[in-house]
Amino acid sequence: MKFKSKYLHVGITVLFYLTLLLFINYRFGYSYEWTSTSKYYPVIIKGWTQTLVLTFVSLFFSLIIGLILFFMKKSSITCLKYISKVFNELMFGTPLLVLVVILYYIVGNAFNINNRFVSAIIILTSYNSAYISEIYRGGIEGIPDGQWKAAKVFGFNEYQTYRYIIIPQVIKNILPPLTGQLALLVKSTALLSYMAVNEFFNTIMGVNANTFAYIEGYVVLAVGYLIITIPISLSIKYMERKLQVT
Amino acid sequence: MILKIENLRKKFGNQLVLNDINIDIEDHHIIGMIGPSGGGKSTLLRMIAGFEPITSGEISINSINVKENEELLHKKCGFVFQSHNLFLHLNILDNITIILEKVHKIKKKEAIRIAKTLLTQFGLIEHILKKPSQLSGGQSQRVALVRALAINPDVLLFDEPTSSLDPVLTYEVLDAILKLKDDKKDFIIVTHEIGFVKQVADYIVFIHEGRLVEHGDVSIIDEPKTEELQNFLSKVFSWRH
Numbered sequence: 368m369k370f371k372s373k374y375l376h377v378g379i380t381v382l383f384y385l386t387l388l389l390f391i392n393y394r395f396g397y398s399y400e401w402t403s404t405s406k407y408y409p410v411i412i413k414g415w416t417q418t419l420v421l422t423f424v425s426l427f428f429s430l431i432i433g434l435i436l437f438f439m440k441k442s443s444i445t446c447l448k449y450i451s452k453v454f455n456e457l458m459f460g461t462p463l464l465v466l467v468v469i470l471y472y473i474v475g476n477a478f479n480i481n482n483r484f485v486s487a488i489i490i491l492t493s494y495n496s497a498y499i500s501e502i503y504r505g506g507i508e509g510i511p512d513g514q515w516k517a518a519k520v521f522g523f524n525e526y527q528t529y530r531y532i533i534i535p536q537v538i539k540n541i542l543p544p545l546t547g548q549l550a551l552l553v554k555s556t557a558l559l560s561y562m563a564v565n566e567f568f569n570t571i572m573g574v575n576a577n578t579f580a581y582i583e584g585y586v587v588l589a590v591g592y593l594i595i596t597i598p599i600s601l602s603i604k605y606m607e608r609k610l611q612v613t
Numbered sequence: 614m615i616l617k618i619e620n621l622r623k624k625f626g627n628q629l630v631l632n633d634i635n636i637d638i639e640d641h642h643i644i645g646m647i648g649p650s651g652g653g654k655s656t657l658l659r660m661i662a663g664f665e666p667i668t669s670g671e672i673s674i675n676s677i678n679v680k681e682n683e684e685l686l687h688k689k690c691g692f693v694f695q696s697h698n699l700f701l702h703l704n705i706l707d708n709i710t711i712i713l714e715k716v717h718k719i720k721k722k723e724a725i726r727i728a729k730t731l732l733t734q735f736g737l738i739e740h741i742l743k744k745p746s747q748l749s750g751g752q753s754q755r756v757a758l759v760r761a762l763a764i765n766p767d768v769l770l771f772d773e774p775t776s777s778l779d780p781v782l783t784y785e786v787l788d789a790i791l792k793l794k795d796d797k798k799d800f801i802i803v804t805h806e807i808g809f810v811k812q813v814a815d816y817i818v819f820i821h822e823g824r825l826v827e828h829g830d831v832s833i834i835d836e837p838k839t840e841e842l843q844n845f846l847s848k849v850f851s852w853r854h
Contacts, residue, residue, distance in 0.1 A: 513698035519664045522687030522716040535702045
């Protein structure tokens with residue numbers, strides 16, 4: 368029963384897609400033709416892997432840069448504080464697509480950054496680190512004041528306070544918003560197709576152009592992204608349960 | 614216990630919350646701090662514990678200067694907060710052992726032994742693996758008391774330990790504090806439980822509107838000299854008539 372309730376939503380999501388496929392078949396009389404799309408599976412897997420790598424490399428750097436931005440914002444040095452604030456405002460106010468165009472075609476060209484993969488990492492990291500710095504802020508500010516006081520009154524030094532008292536609770540606090548951000552990050556890689564990065568979305572568009580099996584291509588896309596997002600969501604839920612505080 | 618406070622002042626912004634406090638207490642074991650809410654007694658206790666900055670003046674407890682020797686102070690004074698402030702991510706056992714291991718550098722095995730002995734003594738041993746959120750208010754406060762006791766402090770400081778509890782849980786916690794008197798522990802307690810203070814304390818400090826208005830042995834509760842303490846006690850006891 369417990370197993371069912373934990374994974375039920377995953378099952379319903381898959382069922383939703385299957386129903387949609389059946390509906391298309393029933394309503395429009397569309398008969399699926401998988402052979403042409405399946406011929407391209409090595410390219411598709413390569414694109415899918417590229418999306419996975421882009422996501423996790425960007426996430427890794429975003430977690431670091433986000434933390435730096437958070438500490439800059441908290442800093443007593445006005446200059447650092449404002450750099451962080453302005454950076455966040457720029458990232459919050461700019462659609463990712465616009466950022467892709469500006470950073471790749473204008474800034475990238477100006478500084479001779481020709482490697483698309485590197486540019487893509489820089490763009491995704493910049494965009495996500497602003498959001499992640501806010502997630503850190505929420506996580507740290509959400510720690511009750513009494514936890515800091517108790518750590519101080521019992522003689523923990525600053526390092527010990529963060530290491531043993533604050534960070535374990537912050538991790539628990541930031542996991543739910545981080546799940547959402549990570550899912551957004553996975554899907555936002557699709558916009559990198561505008562700078563011709565061969566990630567999953569761009570690859571499928573290429574395959575579709577050859578096979579003309581558009582619906583099949585989109586089905587592969589939907590399933591491919593689900594294969595990434597469902598394990599992320601389940602593993603973070605698992606970590607949340609392990610770290611459960613209240 | 615020896616408590617010396619000289620010319621102590623505390624400001625929050627422009628607001629003066631404690632003004633010119635001077636106390637010299639020696640050879641007393643249990644000090645009860647009483648007074649109306651917002652009078653500054655909890656602030657004073659937090660300053661004695663070293664986690665509320667002192668605006669001006671000096672505090673020393675058992676010859677430890679609060680401003681100059683913070684590290685030693687935290688090792689020698691245990692503190693029980695108004696709301697337990699247990700570490701929410703740790704179970705009850707770890708809440709106690711983490712302080713012994715990381716701050717007092719006691720080996721894990723010995724830390725567990727100390728924690729288990731005290732938890733048994735206070736009737737909490739069956740909750741050892743629970744998280745604070747799984748305990749009642751009274752149980753949490755008793756764990757907070759055990760946590761403060763585990764460091765074997767010279768003095769324990771209680772900041773209104775029962776103010777957030779219902780009468781039954783209040784009794785549970787006061788009963789646990791009463792045990793400390795039998796164990797000859799020194800402590801300072803800020804509380805509104807005047808009857809309890811009268812029973813356990815051997816010295817009373819009355820703080821009103823940021824000033825130390827009256828202090829002395831426990832008889833001042835029965836024979837208050839100042840008008841402020843008379844008014845305070847008459848209000849506290851008025852419901853009984």
